[in-house]
Amino acid sequence: xxxxxxxxxxxxxxxxxxxxxxxxxxxxxxxxxxxxxxxxxxxxxxxxxxxxxxxxxxxxxxxxxxxxxxxxxxxxxxxxxxxxxxxxxxxxxxxxxxxxxxxxxxxxxxxxxxxxxxxxxxxxxxxxxxxxxxxxxxxxxxxxxxxxxxxxxxxxxxxxxxxxxxxxxxxxxxxxxxxxxxxxxxxxxxxxxxxxxxxxxxxxxxxxxxxxxxxxxxxxxxxxxx
Amino acid sequence: xxxxxxxxxxxxxxxxxxxxxxxxxxxxxxxxxxxxxxxxxxxxxxxxxxxxxxxxxxxxxxxxxxxxxxxxxxxxxxxxxxxxxxxxxxxxxxxxxxxxxxxxxxxxxxxxxxxxxxxxxxxxxxxxxxxxxxxxxxxxxxxxxxxxxxxxxxxxxxxxxxxxxxxxxxxxxxxxxxxxxxxxxxxxxxxxxxxxxxxxxxxxxxxxxxxxxxxxxxxxxxxxxxxxxxxxxxxxxxxxxxxxxxxxxxxxxxxxxxxxxxxxxxxxxxxxxxxxxxxxxxxxxxxxxxxxxxxxxxxxxxxxxxxxxxxxxxxxxxxxxxx
Amino acid sequence: xxxxxxxxxxxxxxxxxxxxxxxxxxxxxxxxxxxxxxxxxxxxxxxxxxxxxxxxxxxxxxxxxxxxxxxxxxxxxxxxxxxxxxxxxxxxxxxxxxxxxxxxxxxxxxxxxxxxxxxxxxxxxxxxxxxxxxxxxxxxxxxxxxxxxxxxxxxxxxxxxxxxxxxxxxxxxxxxxxxxxxxxxxxxxxxxxxxxxxxxxxxxxxxxxxxxxxxxxxxxxxxxxxxxxxxxxxxxxxxxxxxxxxxxxxxxxxxxxxxxxxxxxxxxxxxxxxxxxxxxxxxxxxxxxxxxxxxxxxxxxxxxxxxxxxxxxxxxxxxxxxxxxxxxxxxxxxxxxxxxxxxxxxxxxxxxxxxxxxxxxxxxxxxxxxxxxxxxxxxxxxxxxxxxxxxxxxxxxxxxxxxxxxxxxxxxxxxxxxxxxxxxxxxx
Numbered sequence: 001x002x003x004x005x006x007x008x009x010x011x012x013x014x015x016x017x018x019x020x021x022x023x024x025x026x027x028x029x030x031x032x033x034x035x036x037x038x039x040x041x042x043x044x045x046x047x048x049x050x051x052x053x054x055x056x057x058x059x060x061x062x063x064x065x066x067x068x069x070x071x072x073x074x075x076x077x078x079x080x081x082x083x084x085x086x087x088x089x090x091x092x093x094x095x096x097x098x099x100x101x102x103x104x105x106x107x108x109x110x111x112x113x114x115x116x117x118x119x120x121x122x123x124x125x126x127x128x129x130x131x132x133x134x135x136x137x138x139x140x141x142x143x144x145x146x147x148x149x150x151x152x153x154x155x156x157x158x159x160x161x162x163x164x165x166x167x168x169x170x171x172x173x174x175x176x177x178x179x180x181x182x183x184x185x186x187x188x189x190x191x192x193x194x195x196x197x198x199x200x201x202x203x204x205x206x207x208x209x210x211x212x213x214x215x216x217x218x219x220x221x222x223x224x225x226x
Numbered sequence: 227x228x229x230x231x232x233x234x235x236x237x238x239x240x241x242x243x244x245x246x247x248x249x250x251x252x253x254x255x256x257x258x259x260x261x262x263x264x265x266x267x268x269x270x271x272x273x274x275x276x277x278x279x280x281x282x283x284x285x286x287x288x289x290x291x292x293x294x295x296x297x298x299x300x301x302x303x304x305x306x307x308x309x310x311x312x313x314x315x316x317x318x319x320x321x322x323x324x325x326x327x328x329x330x331x332x333x334x335x336x337x338x339x340x341x342x343x344x345x346x347x348x349x350x351x352x353x354x355x356x357x358x359x360x361x362x363x364x365x366x367x368x369x370x371x372x373x374x375x376x377x378x379x380x381x382x383x384x385x386x387x388x389x390x391x392x393x394x395x396x397x398x399x400x401x402x403x404x405x406x407x408x409x410x411x412x413x414x415x416x417x418x419x420x421x422x423x424x425x426x427x428x429x430x431x432x433x434x435x436x437x438x439x440x441x442x443x444x445x446x447x448x449x450x451x452x453x454x455x456x457x458x459x460x461x462x463x464x465x466x467x468x469x470x471x472x473x474x475x476x477x478x479x480x481x482x483x484x485x486x487x488x489x490x491x492x493x494x495x496x497x498x499x500x501x502x503x504x505x506x507x508x509x510x511x512x513x514x515x516x517x518x519x520x521x522x523x524x525x526x527x528x529x530x531x532x533x534x535x536x537x538x539x540x541x542x543x544x545x546x547x548x549x
Numbered sequence: 550x551x552x553x554x555x556x557x558x559x560x561x562x563x564x565x566x567x568x569x570x571x572x573x574x575x576x577x578x579x580x581x582x583x584x585x586x587x588x589x590x591x592x593x594x595x596x597x598x599x600x601x602x603x604x605x606x607x608x609x610x611x612x613x614x615x616x617x618x619x620x621x622x623x624x625x626x627x628x629x630x631x632x633x634x635x636x637x638x639x640x641x642x643x644x645x646x647x648x649x650x651x652x653x654x655x656x657x658x659x660x661x662x663x664x665x666x667x668x669x670x671x672x673x674x675x676x677x678x679x680x681x682x683x684x685x686x687x688x689x690x691x692x693x694x695x696x697x698x699x700x701x702x703x704x705x706x707x708x709x710x711x712x713x714x715x716x717x718x719x720x721x722x723x724x725x726x727x728x729x730x731x732x733x734x735x736x737x738x739x740x741x742x743x744x745x746x747x748x749x750x751x752x753x754x755x756x757x758x759x760x761x762x763x764x765x766x767x768x769x770x771x772x773x774x775x776x777x778x779x780x781x782x783x784x785x786x787x788x789x790x791x792x793x794x795x796x797x798x799x800x801x802x803x804x805x806x807x808x809x810x811x812x813x814x815x816x817x818x819x820x821x822x823x824x825x826x827x828x829x830x831x832x833x834x835x836x837x838x839x840x841x842x843x844x845x846x847x848x849x850x851x852x853x854x855x856x857x858x859x860x861x862x863x864x865x866x867x868x869x870x871x872x873x874x875x876x877x878x879x880x881x882x883x884x885x886x887x888x889x890x891x892x893x894x895x896x897x898x899x900x901x902x903x904x905x906x907x908x909x910x911x912x913x914x915x916x917x918x919x920x921x922x923x924x925x926x927x928x929x930x931x932x933x934x935x936x937x938x939x940x941x942x943x944x945x946x947x948x949x950x951x952x953x954x955x956x957x958x959x960x961x962x963x964x965x966x967x968x969x970x971x972x973x974x975x976x977x
Contacts, residue, residue, distance in 0.1 A: 103247075105251065136264070312863055335747055355748050357747060395746070420742035
């Protein structure tokens with residue numbers, strides 16, 4: 001698949017599997033980069049330097065986004081920003097709807113989260129159920145002084161009273177439409193795409209914010225000796 | 227998808243790796259102050275133990291409770307089972323009580339297979355007769371992987387009463403599935419007729435095997451086997467097959483010593499070996515809990531089990547006939 | 550007078566002929582027979598065999614009437630084409646006295662579905678310690694000629710020798726259940742690859758063969774007959790062949806299930822496949838078929854072993870061994886031996902009627918189908934197929950591995966001493 005190029009005269013490339021299903025591009029690689037840079041600065045601004053910030057990405061794609069935010073923030077502040085991952089699989093409210101899912105990696109930075117300002121990072125905010133699960137998961141890890149949420153895309157249609165503190169792009173969609181995020185670290189390509197309703201899917205079967213068919217063969221766990 | 231875990235042979239390589247990887251993630255929980263996950267809340271898991279085994283039973287109990295499941299312990303003593311209630315009736319009783327999974331340990335090989343025909347939930351074999359003990363093999367593989375970085379290509383020796391050992395059978399199968407090279411070491415009387423068809427090597431000499439091992443697994447040898455003439459005396463058995471300090475020195479530096487427990491100190495394993503830093507026996511116990519959590523999660527955590535299982539080989543029923 | 554005209558049956562699979570039964574014997578055989586006052590049976594397309602004789606059946610009465618009775622067991626026999634069965638002695642009380650064998654014989658006579666020849670125990674209570682009163686049983690109304698501790702082996706070599714010698718006086722024969730007890734303590738399945746994998750204690754072939762070797766040598770030494778029950782291994786067949794070649798008066802039987810089934814069926818741990826001696830390997834099945842074909846093995850005997858449901862609906866190790874087989878025997882033999890070209894119908898008649906009757910010294914069974922012979926016949930449809938449904942089985946027990954399976958050959962009519970016990974596949 002072709003990588004995104006910064007060239008205003010050519011439409012951003014769409015991965016073949018998404019193109020086949022009628023997806024269109026809404027954010028290209030540079031858009032994503034700019035959004036993350038802005039979010040990084042917003043976090044630093046609102047936390048006055050981010051001294052007690054811990055970034056926790058929600059697998060799968062929340063993790064590289066959290067890493068990129070941490071990199072940008074530490075570049076500005078000239079000191080490392082703690083970053084890790086928080087898998088929410090065990091806390092989901094829709095476990096019984098599908099076979100047991102593979103677990104993602106939970107990696108809490110050494111200093112822990114007690115008394116910290118935890119910023120959860122995810123790619124798409126939709127119903128809010130994933131974030132609800134993340135709050136439960138976080139609850140078992142420790143007691144942050146506050147929790148905030150940074151997302152690349154907010155597509156609306158919340159089913160729980162959850163809001164994002166930092167949003168890359170507000171993307172109004174219809175409920176049935178599908179949103180696909182592709183990140184280089186995982187997919188080899190970069191972009192956010194929107195596609196039409198998938199008529200082959202059974203209604204209400206999945207948590208819309210982490211719909212399974214848009215996980216193109218992501219390995220269950222990263223690393224791990226075999 | 228496979229509803230039960232009856233035998234290590236039912237697991238494909240991917241299934242086995244999925245279990246080990248899941249267990250590795252769950253192990254990180256152990257460092258937290260609150261070790262509980264809500265995943266199996268509202269599920270009922272019954273420990274149906276026809277043989278005494280505090281170690282395995284409490285391991286499964288801990289695993290189930292850490293996933294917030296409700297655990298009911300049904301032991302053979304002091305229940306209708308000891309008064310002669312049949313396995314089938316016990317199964318039907320459990321069904322009536324609404325059980326999601328039964329963890330069964332039984333003295334008869336094949337009891338879990340029979341049970342699986344009578345309950346709707348998942349059946350997990352915690353040791354059946356001299357047949358299999360799949361979660362033991364999984365925790366052994368997990369332990370080996372943690373210390374040696376992997377199982378593929380590693381050389382593992384299993385020493386002891388292979389003939390009567392369900393741990394040996396499960397381990398030979400699972401280690402082979404994961405790509406290890408297994409050698410069984412025992413006196414000829416303690417090796418089953420037909421072992422030649424197993425995917426492993428066989429040796430009667432321990433000293434020759436040790437220098438090439440990455441891991442040695444010792445099996446418990448019961449003194450009662452002496453009565454049935456499997457070996458003349460415990461002393462002779464220890465001398466020829468016991469892992470003592472001298473034999474420990476024959477092992478490569480990185481090699482580890484495993485034992486499913488309970489140990490017969492002085493028979494198959496010398497006390498100083500059991501307590502040496504090469505022995506991972508205590509760690510095996512802790513690993514047992516996370517491995518069993520992984521199994522319970524993968525079987526019960528979702529709407530369906532997440533293990534594919536191998537397609538059962540059709541029993542070659544008759545020659546001629548073809549029915 | 551009782552007269553039956555069987556039209557157009559193929560005697561031993563030969564050309565069609567009519568058979569006239571008058572009273573209890575065959576009165577006439579020919580083409581286009583007519584007979585006034587005779588009931589007509591259209592036997593077109595059916596093969597006529599001498600009534601089958603089973604050397605090895607467990608009727609369970611007295612003592613285990615929950616599993617089978619003489620009434621239900623002999624009815625199953627008749628439906629399977631049998632006109633005589635030998636009822637094994639491991640009842641409760643054991644058939645080790647004239648009193649018990651006469652009781653069994655009488656009950657069989659009154660049920661009237663087939664002749665029951667009671668087998669007498671070799672040792673008192675089957676305990677293997679001292680001889681039972683073999684002479685009294687031989688002299689009784691039951692006229693016992695076959696003696697067996699079946700279920701148990703007569704393991705003491707001295708006791709076996711004495712028994713072999715003693716029964717010569719009344720032309721009796723000891724039928725040995727060959728199983729060295731010390732080598733098979735708590736054994737569950739043939740010792741081999743399958744048992745090793747399944748974790749089931751092994752029953753080595755050598756435990757059967759070593760007893761057979763000993764007993765044929767003893768029989769040869771003391772000049773008596775010996776019969777080997779349910780031969781199950783290739784090695785056993787070779788030993789019997791060797792003994793016969795040396796003129797030793799050994800005879801042997803094989804069960805239908807050992808001609809067809811192998812030990813890998815046990816992978817399901819379903820105890821319907823648990824039997825003693827156990828199912829063995831494909832090589833053993835092939836050797837048994839060859840042995841039956843060349844006459845090294847003289848007879849097919851069912852070892853019909855009824856067990857109540859709870860004795861099989863449990864863990865393998867806790868289950869009772871045994872399969873019922875009276876109604877399925879002929880079909881399974883057809884599947885294993887006739888359809889494979891190893892035996893023709895004349896051969897089946899020899900192995901399932903003529904030779905077993907001779908071994909049991911039954912004078913009115915296994916006779917040639919000729920004028921003057923007792924009318925003990927069975928007429929079978931060699932082209933029919935039937936499904937072994939529970940509703941079709943008349944035994945009180947259902948422990949058969951063939952449940953739900955389709956088998957070839959159907960018994961249509963059976964005549965016992967001239968009177969039909971089965972007509973059109975149903976009790977007459």
